[in-house]
Amino acid sequence: xxxxxxxxxxxxxxxxxxxxxxxxxxxxxxxxxxxxxxxxxxxxxxxxxxxxxxxxxxxxxxxxxxxxxxxxxxxxxxxxxxxxxxxxxxxxxxxxxxxxxxxxxxxxxxxxxxxxxxxxxxxxxxxxxxxxxxxxxxxxxxxxxxxxxxxxxxxxxxxxxxxxxxxxxxxxxxx
Amino acid sequence: xxxxxxxxxxxxxxxxxxxxxxxxxxxxxxxxxxxxxxxxxxxxxxxxxxxxxxxxxxxxxxxxxxxxxxxxxxxxxxxxxxxxxxxxxxxxxxxxxxxxxxxxxxxxxxxxxxxx
Numbered sequence: 420x421x422x423x424x425x426x427x428x429x430x431x432x433x434x435x436x437x438x439x440x441x442x443x444x445x446x447x448x449x450x451x452x453x454x455x456x457x458x459x460x461x462x463x464x465x466x467x468x469x470x471x472x473x474x475x476x477x478x479x480x481x482x483x484x485x486x487x488x489x490x491x492x493x494x495x496x497x498x499x500x501x502x503x504x505x506x507x508x509x510x511x512x513x514x515x516x517x518x519x520x521x522x523x524x525x526x527x528x529x530x531x532x533x534x535x536x537x538x539x540x541x542x543x544x545x546x547x548x549x550x551x552x553x554x555x556x557x558x559x560x561x562x563x564x565x566x567x568x569x570x571x572x573x574x575x576x577x578x579x580x581x582x583x584x585x586x587x588x589x590x591x592x593x594x
Numbered sequence: 595x596x597x598x599x600x601x602x603x604x605x606x607x608x609x610x611x612x613x614x615x616x617x618x619x620x621x622x623x624x625x626x627x628x629x630x631x632x633x634x635x636x637x638x639x640x641x642x643x644x645x646x647x648x649x650x651x652x653x654x655x656x657x658x659x660x661x662x663x664x665x666x667x668x669x670x671x672x673x674x675x676x677x678x679x680x681x682x683x684x685x686x687x688x689x690x691x692x693x694x695x696x697x698x699x700x701x702x703x704x705x706x707x708x709x710x
Binding site: 421422427432 | 602604614616619620621634635638695696698699702703
């Protein structure tokens with residue numbers, strides 16, 4: 420009997436599900452960054468606004484990368500529903516803290532997927548996910564550096580203005 | 595129904611059977627007196643639909659409307675109107691077919707697809 424299932428897709432049901440969960444997570448991250456951009460714009464932090472618009476676009480690109488991969492290997496990528504996107508933030512610092520937490524959660528999520536792929540012996544997907552693990556190093560670095568500015572510069576006086584001014588200078592240089 | 599050489603029986607219960615149609619690259623589900631062809635994604639979508647029905651809630655709900663469940667799978671004009679008992683039987687059939695398909699994949703991997 421032909422192996423129709425394997426001929427159709429190389430993804431197991433379990434891996435397809437967790438990849439679709441990750442698609443949803445990336446979509447939510449994109450929406451959250453958009454929300455952060457909106458808050459920053461409302462409060463006059465122009466550079467932070469552009470930073471979060473860019474982050475939002477990047478998260479959407481990550482989502483699309485996984486989405487296309489799932490379809491490319493014969494699985495079914497599910498266009499995600501995004502709910503419970505935060506719209507209110509207490510401060511610029513709180514926003515950057517949440518941004519860092521979000522990136523850490525993303526890194527851990529991708530690591531869990533890699534772990535499951537190893538267990539399922541899906542090395543093709545493991546190879547695909549290497550790019551994301553490398554990308555997360557950069558994402559966490561940038562979010563962490565941005566947060567460190569609050570300690571280095573301080574928030575008193577023109578502190579927030581100076582922090583916002585420095586945001587576009589944060590770059591990651593891989594070895 | 596007449597089983598031709600192109601219908602390979604995957605899994606059979608007292609109430610139905612799932613066949614693989616190699617010539618068409620799809621599965622045929624024989625249940626409730628009717629046989630319906632499903633493409634592979636639609637077959638698994640049907641299984642997910644059936645698995646997601648909360649049978650406990652259905653059993654505990656005293657309303658008449660919860661005595662039956664209507665299932666409209668994608669990629670098919672067929673519509674299933676099933677009682678609780680029929681749902682359990684259908685779920686058993688689809689789950690059994692899924693296991694046998696996984697076994698078939700394992701056999702292909704271990705026995706047939708060996709790099710020389």
